[in-house]
Amino acid sequence: MKKGIAIFISIIILGGCSSGEMNNGDSATPDNELSRDAISNDVPQQLKEIDNGKMDNAILYWSKSYLDLLDSSFFENRSRESFYLKSHRVYRPGEQIEIDADSLPRDGRYEVNLFKFNSTDKLFETIIEETVNRNDPDFSVQIPEGENVTYYLEQIALNTKNKVLKQEFQRLFVPYNEVNAKIDIDKTLYSSGDTMKVTLTNLGTVELGTGYGAHFEKWDGERWNPYDFEQIVYLIAIRLRTGKSFSQDVVLKGFETGTYRVIEKIPGDHKISVAFKVE
Structure with missing residues (x-):
């Protein structure tokens, strides 16, 4: 979970910024680190496979060229x-x-x-x-x-x-009511105090709402439990359209040795997550 100082700024981000960025790329999770130790995680990193049949033909209601086509026909x-x-x-x-x-x-x-x-x-x-x-x-x-x-x-x-x-x-x-997303981190092994880069990518047609700050859980050997730590959270309303990504840096201040996962909620009461270790 996330807690700390909340600073409210209500805007929609359509481009990148210095402490958080949106792009069309993915952050790959290193395979060599994943293979070191299997991490038990029952929440998927990507909600489901991409439905190319829908995604290839989805209406681009934010695209200027598509809107120009519509208006030229209507007028x-x-x-x-x-x-x-x-x-x-x-x-x-x-x-x-x-x-x-x-x-x-x-x-x-x-x-x-x-x-x-x-x-x-x-x-x-x-x-x-x-x-x-x-x-x-x-x-x-x-x-x-x-x-x-x-x-x-x-x-x-x-x-x-x-x-x-x-x-x-x-x-x-x-649009299609196609909810899909993936969450990535820059690696799977950290030390306390390290900076983690977390990236959320929209792989569906439904806009995703997200923002700064991250929710974490810690593995106690039997179950995942919410993990609280202090972080300054700027409440910026971020909307991710199809194919867009948002990245942010999270400082793992005070994280003890153990296994953790970062959780992201997406529409339809779905969750995605990616696990990592702190040594």
Whole structure:
């Protein structure tokens, strides 16, 4: 476990920094050190094998080139300057998006269209067309079943004379719900006071949340027990997208001789870990 001084900084890191870095590479655990002594560890270092079928075709909802492709298709017959981007979000099938008509004039209405992107033909197909009046009760659009899909939701506000009051669109992304990750350390044999480099790599499509500070457990010969030690923890919200890694240095101050493991929790109540020894 981790304890100590907590300094809160709420940001999303998209690049590297001096005391922690994100990259596309892996930190290899030396095979020659692993073979010296077998370490009992029932929590995997990598959650599962990489699903290449999904990963090779996953929608890249953060990629500028992918967003440019989507926008060029959507605005082929629309004026880009006339539309306001209301949101850019990740959803799960079955979630609902409320259409708030209360902001319209009394005689106003929304023309609501949900479009699904056809990645083969590189065009949007209409799947929902609805009219939402100002006096309608709460109206919602439900995300259809299916994963690895991109939708655009168009809302055009009009009055009774069909004058356009405003035009909005939302980008809706439903990626694969593929959780996978791997944790690495720079070696498996340390001395007390050494600096360990810990690297977390996202091997799935679900963004991972992590941060500075590490959780440790110690082996007592029969079971793993939480291990507390003091560390200064900067509470920086770090989001790891597909293929990205985050590395940090952890000083093993006060670690006694023994067998330990560093634990990382990932979505879905999963854990990954890597074991090491201190001599």
